[in-house]
Amino acid sequence: MIDPKKIVSEMTLREKIAQTFLQYYQGYDDLPQNLIELNKKNELGNLLFFSGANVRDLDQLHRMSINIQSHAKENRFNLPFLLTIDQEGGQLTAIHRGTTMFPGNMALGFANDETLAHKQGIHCGKELKYAGINICYAPVLDVSYDSKETPIVDNRMYSSKPEVVADMGSAYIKGLQNEGVAACGKHFPGMRLTQEDTHFKCDTHPGDMQRLIDVELAPYKKAIKEGLEVVMTHHGVFSALDSEYPASMSKKWYNYLREDMGFKGLTVTDDLIMGAVRSQYGDEDAVIIALAAGADLIMHTALSATYVDVIEKAVQAGRVTEERVTEAALKVLEYKAKFCTETPTEKQFVKKDGDELAYNIAKKSLIKYKGDNSLFPIQLKDSSQIGIIFGNPARLVMSDAINLYDPLSIRNTIVDRIGHKLVKEAFMPWRPTHMEQVSVGDIAFITDVTIFTTVNAYCNPEQIETLKYTREICPNKIIIGVATRSPKDAELLAEYCDAVIVTGGLSQVSLDALVDSIFKNGDFDINPAKTI
Numbered sequence: 001m002i003d004p005k006k007i008v009s010e011m012t013l014r015e016k017i018a019q020t021f022l023q024y025y026q027g028y029d030d031l032p033q034n035l036i037e038l039n040k041k042n043e044l045g046n047l048l049f050f051s052g053a054n055v056r057d058l059d060q061l062h063r064m065s066i067n068i069q070s071h072a073k074e075n076r077f078n079l080p081f082l083l084t085i086d087q088e089g090g091q092l093t094a095i096h097r098g099t100t101m102f103p104g105n106m107a108l109g110f111a112n113d114e115t116l117a118h119k120q121g122i123h124c125g126k127e128l129k130y131a132g133i134n135i136c137y138a139p140v141l142d143v144s145y146d147s148k149e150t151p152i153v154d155n156r157m158y159s160s161k162p163e164v165v166a167d168m169g170s171a172y173i174k175g176l177q178n179e180g181v182a183a184c185g186k187h188f189p190g191m192r193l194t195q196e197d198t199h200f201k202c203d204t205h206p207g208d209m210q211r212l213i214d215v216e217l218a219p220y221k222k223a224i225k226e227g228l229e230v231v232m233t234h235h236g237v238f239s240a241l242d243s244e245y246p247a248s249m250s251k252k253w254y255n256y257l258r259e260d261m262g263f264k265g266l267t268v269t270d271d272l273i274m275g276a277v278r279s280q281y282g283d284e285d286a287v288i289i290a291l292a293a294g295a296d297l298i299m300h301t302a303l304s305a306t307y308v309d310v311i312e313k314a315v316q317a318g319r320v321t322e323e324r325v326t327e328a329a330l331k332v333l334e335y336k337a338k339f340c341t342e343t344p345t346e347k348q349f350v351k352k353d354g355d356e357l358a359y360n361i362a363k364k365s366l367i368k369y370k371g372d373n374s375l376f377p378i379q380l381k382d383s384s385q386i387g388i389i390f391g392n393p394a395r396l397v398m399s400d401a402i403n404l405y406d407p408l409s410i411r412n413t414i415v416d417r418i419g420h421k422l423v424k425e426a427f428m429p430w431r432p433t434h435m436e437q438v439s440v441g442d443i444a445f446i447t448d449v450t451i452f453t454t455v456n457a458y459c460n461p462e463q464i465e466t467l468k469y470t471r472e473i474c475p476n477k478i479i480i481g482v483a484t485r486s487p488k489d490a491e492l493l494a495e496y497c498d499a500v501i502v503t504g505g506l507s508q509v510s511l512d513a514l515v516d517s518i519f520k521n522g523d524f525d526i527n528p529a530k531t532i
Contacts, residue, residue, distance in 0.1 A: 002340070004333035007077050008326060011042075016322075016329035017311045018043040020291060022084060022268075024301040026053040028060055030067040034305070042075045043308050045332065046082035048299060049133075051094035051401050055085075058098030058131055065132020066343055080340040082297075082332065084135040084184075087128060089120070090155055090505045091400045099127045100354030101405070103513075104505030105140055105168070106487075107365035109158030114171040116361050121175020121183075123357060126349035128181045134339040135182045135230055135268075139169045141219040142191040154397050155485060155505040162218040169219050170226045177229060182339050185223050187234035187270060188257060189247055190216025209240040220261060229335075230266045231257060233295065235276035245293070246277060249286065254294025266335050268297040288314040292321075296328040355509070362503075362513035368524035369483075369490040371499025376522030378449060378478070380420055387447030388414075388425035389440045389470070391455040391463060391484060393506050396430075402506070410451060413511045418519050430460045437466040444474045451518070452497065453482040454489040455506075464492050471496040480518065484510075 008016060023044060025032050031039070038044040047068065055061050065083055072080045085094050090104020100123060102108075108117055128136055143165050144157035158168045173183040189212060190205065205212070220231070233248040242252040248269045257263045272278070272286040281289065287298050287310060303310065314320045368376075380386075388410045395403040411425035424447060426440045444450040452470065457463040471479060481493030484506040493500045501517075501524065503510045517523050 002079070002333060002337035004330055004337055007079070008330045008333055011077075011329065013315060013322060013325065014308050014312055015042045016325050017308045017315075019045040019329040019332045020296060020298055020311075020325065021303075021307045022046050022048040022082075022297060022299045023304050024048050024050070024053070025304070027064075028054060028056055029064055031071060036071060036074075039071050039075050042077070044071075044075070044081065046084065046297065048301070049083065049085040049094065051086075051096065051404055055095050056097065058095055058127065061095060061131045062343065069132065069340075069343065079333075080336055082134045082336060082340065083132055084137065085128075085131075085133050086137045087124060087133070088138040088140060088156060089124070090507055091402050092156060093401060093405075095127070095131060096401070096405050098351070100124075100351060100358050101507055101509060102358045103362040103365060103503075103507050103510045104155045105158045106144070106155040107504035107510060108168055108172075108361055109164050109365075110367055110502070110504045111361050111364040112159075112164055112168070113361075113364060114167050116357070116364070117168045117171035118175040119357055120361065121172040122178060123175075123349060123354040124172075125176040125179025125181045126347075127354070128176075129179050130344050130347050130349070132343040133181060134335075135184055135266075136176060137184045137186060137232060138176075139172045139183065139185065140187070141165055141169045141185040141223060142187060143215055143219065154399060156399060162215050166219040166222040170223050170228075173223055173228055174226065177227065180339065180341060182229040182266070182335065184230035184232050184268065185220060185228050186232035187236075188220060188231045189234065189238055189253065191234050191236060204237045204239065207238075207240060212238065212240055217261070220263075224261055224263050228263075228265065230268060231263060232268050232270055235270055235272075235274055245289070248272070248277070248295070249281070249289045249293050251293040258294070266296050266331050267294060269295045269299050272298065272300040273302050284310045287311065288319050291328065292319060292324060294324075296331045358509045359513060362505075362507075362509045363517070363523070365504045365510075366513055366517055366524050367487075367502040367504075369500040369502055370494045370497065371480075371501075371524075373522075375478070375499055376517065376524070377519050380418075380449075380519065384420070384422065384449065385447040386414060386420065386423045387443040387450040388423065389443055389450060389452045389466070390425055390427050391453045391457075392427055392430055393455070393484070396455060396485065406508070408506065408508060408511060410453070410511055410515070413508070413515045414519070417512060417515045420519070428463065428466060430455055431462045432466050433462075437462070437469050440466060441470040441473055444470045444477060444479065447477075449478045449480070450474070451480050451482060452493070453484050454493065456485045456489065457483075457492055458486055458488040464496075467493065467496045482514065
């Protein structure tokens with residue numbers, strides 16, 4: 001039994017500091033020796049897992065988590081560790097073998113079904129509980145903007161409508177936390193009204209406070225009211241409240257979150273190694289400022305060996321008060337008491353049920369932006385040839401983990417789902433050269449029906465040039481356009497395609513639903529307004 005107040009009262013300053021940090025390492029079986037030694041010194045607090053660095057599959061992570069928690073008996077308070085991970089679903093699914101691969105947040109936003117969102121949260125919670133995870137860095141509560149000024153870059157956001165983000169996020173949170181895993185809403189107070197990626201450069205939000213309250217903060221308001229346990233702060237500057245510091249390092253924003261929005265839970269920074277912070281503050285100043293500002297849990301994947309030393313010196317220099325360290329450590333201990341329960345020895349879920357749920361979400365999310373109802377399902381003869389011009393389904397932004405997954409192929413999906421084998425597939429680069437355009441265009445020329453997919457063609461116009469060329473050489477053949485990342489692509493595809501479909505994400509289950517709808521049942525949502 002963890003008694004947070006008693007333990008924190010007995011801790012040294014260094015021991016309290018250690019509780020406010022997420023350690024990072026590379027390994028798949030147990031803690032590395034340096035972290036084992038830190039734990040014996042009572043200076044190991046919590047851990048951050050990444051897909052490539054720590055995860056091979058669900059069962060491996062289950063075994064490693066049990067091994068890690070066995071070291072709790074080696075520190076003087078017998079404290080377990082908060083084990084944390086990004087398991088958003090879709091393009092960022094850290095545990096991708098042995099778990100259900102959901103189609104992603106935007107697909108769920110298109111489905112706009114709170115029951116499905118809640119069920120996804122429950123299923124993910126059961127998987128993560130078996131994996132030994134205590135905090136999941138999900139859901140993304142950012143509001144997307146698919147406009148000329150700010151097109152959608154990826155599919156991590158539920159919607160451009162704050163109410164949809166609030167509904168889907170809150171339903172998912174309830175499901176996840178119902179299974180004893182803390183949900184983490186991110187990236188407070190909102191992310192990407194601009195095109196900047198904070199992995200590389202600071203994002204500055206131009207809106208006033210009323211705009212933030214009406215839009216970006218609305219999903220957090222509902223989630224907090226309904227019990228959100230953890231909030232991750234964003235490395236963007238929101239001048240409406242603080243024009244100097246990014247929110248992740250801003251005392252004004254931490255105070256606003258707690259005092260104005262009533263959040264009583266745990267706050268965690270996004271990784272302070274990101275370019276938005278590191279380029280301006282370096283490593284040591286970043287963690288000092290963030291902790292002093294009000295962050296309870298600090299993420300910085302380059303300071304594993306020196307964090308405690310850095311903060312101890314900062315306390316001695318008066319840059320961080322011991323009271324602030326104690327406050328943060330106490331909050332972390334309270335969360336350990338609440339969420340560090342014994343890892344189940346057996347799975348409490350059936351993967352097949354999760355896979356069926358994922359398919360239902362993917363199916364409901366498909367939007368027919370253009371296309372006559374009589375076109376679908378497309379009737380194939382045994383001799384019919386299908387062509388696939390597949391926009392490269394690889395890692396596009398830093399938040400992708402898609403390159404770690406099993407390879408995607410629409411051809412193989414068609415063969416598996418409908419048994420038709422006369423399928424030719426070519427992968428199109430994001431910015432194809434003239435000869436690459438001619439090469440993939442040949443696929444359409446030799447086939448009867450072509451599926452042409454894009455990856456953010458709104459900023460990669462060579463993809464639409466390829467489509468235009470393809471239409472010119474195939475004026476009378478059926479071409480079906482599919483926007484797999486930004487829905488903004490739909491309007492660009494429409495001019496040259498007989499039908500246009502928006503998937504809300506690029507995952508195998510989305511391809512399964514896509515192929516079934518095109519060739520088997522013709523079942524699409526026909527509301528194009530949902531895409532913008």
